[in-house]
Amino acid sequence: MKSQHPKIKIGFAGFGTVGQGVWKHLKRDRKRLEKRLGVRLELAVASVRDLDRARPVKVPEDRLTTDFMAIARNPELQIVCELMGGTTAARKFTLEALRAGKIVVSANKALLCEYGEEIFTTAREHGGHFFFEASTAGGIPIIKALREGLVANRFSLIYGILNGTCNYILSRMENEGLSFPDLLQQARDLGYVEADESLDIDGVDTAHKAAILSYLAHGRWVSMKEMLVEGIRGITQEDIQQARELGYRIKLLAVITRNLKNGKLFVRVHPTLVPQRLVMAGLAAAYNGVCVQGDVVGTTFYIGHGAGQDATASAVISDIADACLLLKGSVHPLLPDETGPLHEEYSPPCDLATLEEVKTRYYLRLRVKDAPGVLATITGILAAQGISLATVRQREISDTKQASLILITHLSNEKAMAETLQLLGKAKEVLRKPYLLRIADFEE
């Protein structure tokens, strides 16, 4: 029986936590997968930086190499996993492997966001393929859901919690009343934060994932520069408390909106006041979650572990399984990159919305002089920009002649609010830089 099944050799570029996880689970479960896929699988080779380093997952010496580019070029390998991370060596490896017609399976969101177009063009020209289920939301099969399961839909709204570190910090701020700096230090000590911690904390990682979801849903790469991206550094316990009293929890959300009438797309990442009754508000610290609203299916949610060795390995292995079927003759399931932009014939062109068209309600925290007429001045500045208020909460800061002012606006837009922030920052009544959060208006 088995000898009729084609043998598929898999190489690994990078053999850290994720690479070892994939190797371990593939090895453990090889027979079942082989039967299911009708192939024979060989874990052929893995590249490491240091051959002598001890690793939890044992690999025969003759299957380790330091030369990752040899893996990209090795004609015996049909599937290669790029699990090195970073964008320099990873790009070089990926392009070389695609030029050799291989299927590249990747968990590298930064690479995909920065070089997605180059990667897919190279794949198209040379007959290679690029799979990336593990790049976004870890083990949650959201890429497959968007690409295949929800193929009947156009997506007016996709939002989600895509960074585990931020969700961990915000959940603990809320549950334990600790400060952001203390929790960041704890997250560092536990190894929860990326080496470049700005990737997590300032929303860059979330933005990378948002770009990938947006590409899948709308067939257009949105660059970081075209997004609105804000992180969680500025959030204080006062914000957490105020949000709670107002019926919200604060979550770092990626929000991808498309106006299905005029076709305009916008991608933003920011800490958001989420109504407590929404599924996303209740998401435990360990989870990522994505809410997808399609014009046919309505609202759907996908929740699971967004990172970690095993969850990521689960996603990489599902890509390897799809790659095996592709090697056996499958038509690739609905890769937008390989059929060209999805919407060019049917949908309006996928322009980006302007900041004036991006509308939401806002939460504004100001430190002001505690003196007569201050509130009139502040609300006057807002009114001049056409921003009206739903809620005003003023609290005296004892012994300081200062007050904290929390303002909740009615629906406004990003342009008006940006101008308002500038004007408020210059007003002599305002003693510190104004701090802004968005409020999630969407219904489930």
Place this chain on the structure above:
Amino acid sequence: MKSQHPKIKIGFAGFGTVGQGVWKHLKRDRKRLEKRLGVRLELAVASVRDLDRARPVKVPEDRLTTDFMAIARNPELQIVCELMGGTTAARKFTLEALRAGKIVVSANKALLCEYGEEIFTTAREHGGHFFFEASTAGGIPIIKALREGLVANRFSLIYGILNGTCNYILSRMENEGLSFPDLLQQARDLGYVEADESLDIDGVDTAHKAAILSYLAHGRWVSMKEMLVEGIRGITQEDIQQARELGYRIKLLAVITRNLKNGKLFVRVHPTLVPQRLVMAGLAAAYNGVCVQGDVVGTTFYIGHGAGQDATASAVISDIADACLLLKGSVHPLLPDETGPLHEEYSPPCDLATLEEVKTRYYLRLRVKDAPGVLATITGILAAQGISLATVRQREISDTKQASLILITHLSNEKAMAETLQLLGKAKEVLRKPYLLRIADFEE
């Protein structure tokens, strides 16, 4: 360009709510789907019972027929959708179409549960295929997730809310304090209940869907007789209130457990006390939700609309898309039915667990005489079966010399509890039939 693409003709057996929904969305979105799939799609024919009946979705007269079996046999059709419901005509149609080598797309959970083995055997023997994403949890792409996205996993636990009518009734019992009979009548008036309402209310529909999920996850059909199936008829406001005070909500859950060590499987459907902190407890009335625990990915959740014209159409269309790719040469993505039982080589044989091995905690509501010694008798009966109690709540029923007794047990098993129920039912201190609910112990 287009003329190079193969033309795929689609027929519909049954043209009620779902059939018309699929036709409507396919027609509206045809160009985009054709481009994405690289095919041309033709909505060729639909069978109806009455040609003259007015329908919201308009179809040219020459594309309607009353002869559904002609659709099964028509050699020009490559894909046929069985959307008639029922199991007699639907089975005849499905088997005939499979014998003709067609791809059958179905939303018919009852058919699949009752005749799944015959259907897949027929497909295998004649080169047909049977797709059924719409059969379970409506628009949520859970079939694809289990089959493809989570291919790396074995599943120790799958549980979920799979019947919208029951979730609607239980949510309103909880939120508005209404009784089960009143809400059932309202659901009837709104057309939310199937013609044979036992399918919804007594857990049969949920059991059908549980059988399908269990088959996908474990490669074995579990019949209704092999399951434990209880519906929601017996639930009272007292149960809802008691559950709330104890920190739970009552949901009708399907629970599929597999012991990954000895391979034993068990499928059960029953109203369950779900801890309020769990995602499933918070699920709004309109949603279905499934929690999948895999040995690699950990815990994942899938939530969305479980029924309705559009959500079901979304699932049917995703199957049609996969069917188009299959017709273009794809290897079918991981159909267990077409490769034989999944686990025979690798896993232990998929035996069913005995009732003694199915363990949970229980909620027991008893109406008893309000007299000295009664509690001692009752607890004695439980103790004799090895069942120990975590919580006892006794409440006098005014002017009756009766009391309501709510007992929460520690972990016990179905066999011991069934015997206990019998003994309690015979005890002269117990005035009504004892009522039992299970408690969800699982962690997220």
